[in-house]
Amino acid sequence: MLLVDGSFSLTDADWQVQLEGFARAVEDPLVFPRSDRVAVGVLQYSGTDVAKGTRLEIPLTRLTDDEAVKAFTTRLRSIERLNDVSNPGDAVHAGADHLATAGRSGTTWSMCMSTDGEPNAGEGLADAVAYAKNKGVDRYNVLALTSGVFTEEQARAVYGPHVFGGGRVNAARSIAEFSSLISGCLNYALDLAAIEVNQAVQDWQNSVPLIRAKSTIVRTFFKTVDSQEVRTSGRLRGYRDGQELPGSPLTPIDATEIVVGPDAAAGRERFSGSLNFSLPAIWTTGRVKLVPELPGGVRCEGGRWTADCGTEVEFRPGGNFRVSLFAASWNENGTVREPSFADLYEQYQRMHDVFPVSNASASFETLNLDGRPANDDEGLEEVNSQLWVDWWTDFRSGTYDTRTMYHAAILGDGGGGLAMGIGSPISSGWLSGAEGLYGTGYARNRGAHEVAHSLGREHIVNADQNGRTFPVLGAKRGWCGEVAGTFTDDYPYWTGTSQGDRPTLGPNGDRDREIWGVSARYFGDREGLAITSPHTTYPMMSYCNSTRGDSQGRWIDVRDYQALYEGQLGPDATAVAPSRAPAVAAEPASVVLRGQVDTATGTATFRPTMPAFGVTAAADDPEGGYELRVLDADDQVLHRVRFQPRFPEATDEPPGGDGRDEPTVGTFEVAVPAVPESAARAVVVRDGQVIGALAAERKKPDADRPTAAVDRDGETVRLSWKGRHAGPHAPTYTAQYSADGGDSWRTYAADTGATEASAPRWMVPGSPAALVRVIASHGLDATVVTSEPLAIPDAAPQLAIRNPADGAAYHGAQTIRLDAGAYDAETGLLADDAVSWRSDRDGELGSGRILMTRADQLSEGAHRISATVTDAAGQTVTREITVSISRLPAPTPRYEFGGFRPPIDPDGLTVVEAGRIIPVKWTVGGEEPGKSAVVSATFDTPGADYRWISTLGSYHLNVDTPRSWAGSRHRLTVTLADGTQHSTEFEFQ
Numbered sequence: 001m002l003l004v005d006g007s008f009s010l011t012d013a014d015w016q017v018q019l020e021g022f023a024r025a026v027e028d029p030l031v032f033p034r035s036d037r038v039a040v041g042v043l044q045y046s047g048t049d050v051a052k053g054t055r056l057e058i059p060l061t062r063l064t065d066d067e068a069v070k071a072f073t074t075r076l077r078s079i080e081r082l083n084d085v086s087n088p089g090d091a092v093h094a095g096a097d098h099l100a101t102a103g104r105s106g107t108t109w110s111m112c113m114s115t116d117g118e119p120n121a122g123e124g125l126a127d128a129v130a131y132a133k134n135k136g137v138d139r140y141n142v143l144a145l146t147s148g149v150f151t152e153e154q155a156r157a158v159y160g161p162h163v164f165g166g167g168r169v170n171a172a173r174s175i176a177e178f179s180s181l182i183s184g185c186l187n188y189a190l191d192l193a194a195i196e197v198n199q200a201v202q203d204w205q206n207s208v209p210l211i212r213a214k215s216t217i218v219r220t221f222f223k224t225v226d227s228q229e230v231r232t233s234g235r236l237r238g239y240r241d242g243q244e245l246p247g248s249p250l251t252p253i254d255a256t257e258i259v260v261g262p263d264a265a266a267g268r269e270r271f272s273g274s275l276n277f278s279l280p281a282i283w284t285t286g287r288v289k290l291v292p293e294l295p296g297g298v299r300c301e302g303g304r305w306t307a308d309c310g311t312e313v314e315f316r317p318g319g320n321f322r323v324s325l326f327a328a329s330w331n332e333n334g335t336v337r338e339p340s341f342a343d344l345y346e347q348y349q350r351m352h353d354v355f356p357v358s359n360a361s362a363s364f365e366t367l368n369l370d371g372r373p374a375n376d377d378e379g380l381e382e383v384n385s386q387l388w389v390d391w392w393t394d395f396r397s398g399t400y401d402t403r404t405m406y407h408a409a410i411l412g413d414g415g416g417g418l419a420m421g422i423g424s425p426i427s428s429g430w431l432s433g434a435e436g437l438y439g440t441g442y443a444r445n446r447g448a449h450e451v452a453h454s455l456g457r458e459h460i461v462n463a464d465q466n467g468r469t470f471p472v473l474g475a476k477r478g479w480c481g482e483v484a485g486t487f488t489d490d491y492p493y494w495t496g497t498s499q500g501d502r503p504t505l506g507p508n509g510d511r512d513r514e515i516w517g518v519s520a521r522y523f524g525d526r527e528g529l530a531i532t533s534p535h536t537t538y539p540m541m542s543y544c545n546s547t548r549g550d551s552q553g554r555w556i557d558v559r560d561y562q563a564l565y566e567g568q569l570g571p572d573a574t575a576v577a578p579s580r581a582p583a584v585a586a587e588p589a590s591v592v593l594r595g596q597v598d599t600a601t602g603t604a605t606f607r608p609t610m611p612a613f614g615v616t617a618a619a620d621d622p623e624g625g626y627e628l629r630v631l632d633a634d635d636q637v638l639h640r641v642r643f644q645p646r647f648p649e650a651t652d653e654p655p656g657g658d659g660r661d662e663p664t665v666g667t668f669e670v671a672v673p674a675v676p677e678s679a680a681r682a683v684v685v686r687d688g689q690v691i692g693a694l695a696a697e698r699k700k701p702d703a704d705r706p707t708a709a710v711d712r713d714g715e716t717v718r719l720s721w722k723g724r725h726a727g728p729h730a731p732t733y734t735a736q737y738s739a740d741g742g743d744s745w746r747t748y749a750a751d752t753g754a755t756e757a758s759a760p761r762w763m764v765p766g767s768p769a770a771l772v773r774v775i776a777s778h779g780l781d782a783t784v785v786t787s788e789p790l791a792i793p794d795a796a797p798q799l800a801i802r803n804p805a806d807g808a809a810y811h812g813a814q815t816i817r818l819d820a821g822a823y824d825a826e827t828g829l830l831a832d833d834a835v836s837w838r839s840d841r842d843g844e845l846g847s848g849r850i851l852m853t854r855a856d857q858l859s860e861g862a863h864r865i866s867a868t869v870t871d872a873a874g875q876t877v878t879r880e881i882t883v884s885i886s887r888l889p890a891p892t893p894r895y896e897f898g899g900f901r902p903p904i905d906p907d908g909l910t911v912v913e914a915g916r917i918i919p920v921k922w923t924v925g926g927e928e929p930g931k932s933a934v935v936s937a938t939f940d941t942p943g944a945d946y947r948w949i950s951t952l953g954s955y956h957l958n959v960d961t962p963r964s965w966a967g968s969r970h971r972l973t974v975t976l977a978d979g980t981q982h983s984t985e986f987e988f989q
């Protein structure tokens with residue numbers, strides 16, 4: 001029996017939403033099965049006594065078919081309100097009377113009451129409940145609509161002592177939330193299977209450390225006791241020190257309802273497999289208790305849970321991650337090719353997603369290249385060498401701290417990525433078409449892979465499994481062509497797949513210990529990017545590519561995540577004050593000779609000489625296998641120093657490649673004392689042989705004073721200078737810019753023959769007294785020429801709305817995550833209070849780069865949501881998207897199930913071998929673009945593993961069934977969002 005409150009406190013519109021919510025629940029076969037064993041009736045109550053204040057609107061009716069449902073809901077939707085005082089005791093009494101007369105004995109008699117206030121008339125609840133129990137009613141459940149005057153505490157105080165039979169008091173904060181809880185009011189309790197608290201990788205035991213202030217998704221998994229599927233809504237409550245946290249209870253971030261079946265893990269790869277919550281930042285610190293709440297109640301067994309079926313987790317202090325991201329920029333047939341602000345911001349976010357840190361910061365810079373980098377390692381080595389110039393300048397000017405990573409992003413598809421070496425802060429990589437917010441596939445996390453090398457992480461290898469590059473002490477090989485140093489730890493997790501053995505994110509096989517990935521910012525948006533399955537996606541530090549085309553391609557594994565947290569990115573490592581080089585005189589007293597050695601060809605080449613900015617000459621390295629000598633015209637040695645070049649890790653090959661042996665090209669940068677006039681050349685010596693030489697030039701290199709100006713288009717800042725030289729060889733130049741009087745420098749071009757460099761204006765910090773300097777390099781010499789102070793205007797901030805997607809629709813009390821990227825050249829990533837959000841209907845929504853709100857806190861209808869960012873100079877930028885808000889979800893369309901496809905016998909029994917993977921395929925018609933109609937697909941018994949190969953329209957699910965199923969029959973059911981179910985039976989041999 002539905003006992004519906006018809007008192008006058010609801011508005012007419014809310015009354016209609018309430019009726020509609022009940023009608024939708026009745027229409028849903030997953031709430032009321034089409035069966036002659038289930039009957040439902042509606043009783044309205046409002047008035048001063050049982051006779052006048054209760055009205056049986058619809059007597060108990062069996063919902064045997066669609067026609068019966070239609071007749072029932074038509075009556076329900078047109079119920080007229082009694083519009084009087086509230087008399088819930090009378091309703092319990094009258095409901096019990098109706099069940100006693102019309103109900104069938106031997107069935108469960110259940111009452112679900114809606115209320116929006118305290119009782120103020122009629123029979124007392126205690127007496128009424130005693131009467132109902134005496135009449136044989138099994139269960140009494142209350143759904144309370146709380147408002148300003150009727151609080152949740154009051155609802156619990158008034159109704160809590162009287163609910164029975166597993167019933168409970170559910171308090172809704174708005175009519176929209178109320179309507180989303182109605183279906184669950186009729187549910188019985190569901191079994192809690194897991195509360196997965198996930199920040200990047202996690203298992204069901206929550207054994208991976210949680211880090212303060214890192215974006216957190218909580219996935220709650222449930223199962224039914226029998227093989228029936230039911231639809232339920234749910235919420236998540238949070239407590240710290242016994243106090244409920246602000247915003248509690250949270251509502252789901254994606255769908256407000258899910259379908260729960262007998263196997264809690266069956267939907268783990270899908271949004272719809274769990275109720276998913278995005279924790280507010282203020283929840284993610286210290287010890288927090290998380291308690292899932294279902295309208296029908298939660299049951300839990302075993303010692304893992306608190307008494308109220310929750311779990312306690314601790315958010316530990318985390319470290320910082322800092323990165324300077326460079327947009328590799330070149331002119332191609334008159335067009336500048338370079339990553340945009342959104343592209344660079346996305347690279348930063350991907351690193352933030354996978355690294356175990358509390359804070360991250362980024363600066364976005366440009367690096368002018370003379371042309372498109374070559375499509376091989378040499379192209380990347382060239383970019384890295386130029387990045388080194390920026391790093392070196394930062395280091396020598398005292399503005400470098402050892403934990404800033406330097407990474408260049410290259411637009412286009414020219415190859416892989418390359419870190420200058422394990423632990424070297426410098427790397428670069430091609431974006432390969434995966435640069436956008438929704439970019440997928442192998443290249444997606446290439447930037448994070450390279451930066452992880454910079455943070456000391458090696459490739460995933462295992463010598464026992466894959467061998468070495470040569471016996472005994474050769475480099476170790478991985479499963480997909482990777483190579484890593486002789487002493488790298490063997491990776492412990494791998495599994496057999498149809499493609500051969502593959503490394504996994506953690507230990508696969510035991511559901512409780514399997515490591516799954518999440519990217520919090522994609523929840524409610526893109527399933528393939530939000531959830532990473534260890535059955536289809538392989539570790540980020542491998543070369544193996546996901547078998548799911550819409551996925552992350554690669555994702556960080558548990559070993560590297562924990563190692564970074566305990567090491568380079570941990571709070572201890574990053575809490576240490578940055579190590580800075582001492583301040584130095586502006587005039588170079590010595591030079592750095594740079595270049596590369598190639599062990600394959602036995603040669604060395606020099607790159608342009610750089611000023612050493614006062615650094616003392618490099619100490620002799622007795623272990624170094626190479627020697628640098630400065631010679632006079634008679635080959636007398638003026639200076640000699642032994643050194644060891646730095647070799648990169650092997651490059652990222654396309655998946656399935658053979659990989660390569662250890663890299664052969666190493667780089668060196670060796671500071672030598674100021675080169676005397678008598679010097680004739682420098683040579684690199686290996687095993688007594690000269691393998692490369694650089695001749696001195698007769699005259700020092702020079703350039704006219706450089707200058708900078710905003711281009712006529714207003715979008716570009718251009719640095720220009722004139723070179724001057726005597727002799728046959730033109731100097732090369734490095735162009736740098738300072739907005740702080742020369743304390744720090746940004747390198748806009750390095751080692752170039754060009755006499756100008758440019759940068760997008762938004763990247764160039766303004767200054768009333770900016771400086772430009774040009775380093776001219778020639779032979780063994782380098783000269784520095786600095787401009788007069790120049791006025792460069794303040795750069796406007798950059799802003800990109802990352803979430804919601806334009807046109808997104810929300811309903812009920814669904815959580816909405818507003819997320820914007822905001823950056824300003826003068827300050828870097830902007831603080832939370834710099835971004836403010838506004839709705840054209842409802843006005844100010846609040847501030848923050850990430851702001852959580854709920855659909856029921858916004859007016860119904862279409863909203864233009866705008867984000868505005870303001871920089872320190874008061875410049876503002878606004879961006880806008882449109883979202884639609886409804887109190888109830890859009891009515892579910894009826895889908896056409898196209899039937900199961902071969903090898904499944906569509907009519908009869910399919911005979912399969914237990915322990916093998918069954919490819920289950922079917923089609924669904926009538927889906928909206930991008931919206932899956934399938935809410936679950938599962939066997940009637942837990943134990944199988946489910947791997948989605950394709951969804952939307954043409955479905956393909958591989959089910960790995962346990963060997964123990966041999967000799968039994970099991971039914972697989974596909975449940976669609978409209979509540980219809982389609983089953984097929986298998987016999988296992």
Ligand SMILES: [Zn+2]
Pocket residue numbers: 449450453459649650651652
């Ligand atoms: Zn690599």
